Amino acid sequence: MCRPVSDEEFLRKEIDAVEHQAAKRIDPGTGALTISIAVLALLVSLMLPWVGQHSGLRVVLGESAMFLPRLFSFFALGVGVLGSGVTLAVRRWGLAWVCSLGLFAGSIIGVLSIWTQQTTTSNKTIGPGPGIGLIIAVIAVVVLLVKWVKIAASRPPQL
Structure with a gap:
């Protein structure tokens, strides 16, 4: 036979369940504003030149033949904008x-994107040089990385 559950036991189980659910959630606090501003900077950088005269939007759409800036644009939009919004x-x-x-990988690819646009071989320029939009996008991704690591690592230990 089942013994009846007392009110105290029922309340204890309910409180434990609520505590367990709350432990899975984050509270970004004022970091949410910084994240939102960095996401806005990423979106604005898409309108600015990234590779030569190609804007970030054209790089995303594949009009630029440069591999690393295009890969970075997928990380910046996928993880930086979409991932941050969903999170x-x-x-x-x-x-x-x-x-x-994802932003860690994106920041490395972004820095490599800038670097590959600046390197030369045999005094011949390989890339047309990084545009201001690419530089702003990399800075925004690094800011997002710092904020998300800080938020993710701030979880208190489970008791």
Whole structure:
């Protein structure tokens, strides 16, 4: 036979369930404003030149033959804009870590994108040089990386 559950046991189980759900959520606090501004900077950078006279939007659409800037644009839009928006909306720890890792990879690819636009071989310029939009986008991705790592790593230890 089942013994009846007392009110105290029922309340304890309910409180434990609420605590377990709350432990999975993040509270970005004022970091959400910084994340929003960095996402806005990423979106604005798409209108500015990235590679030569090609804007960031043209790089995303494949009008530029440069591989690394195009790969960076996918990381910046996919993880930086879309991932950050979804993570701020649902506020889950797991998504905060996904954003952190994706933005880490994106920041490395972004710095390499700038570097490949500046390097030369045998005094011949390989790339047309990084545009201001690409530089702004890389800075915005690095800012997003710092904020998401800070938020993801701030989870208190489970008891």
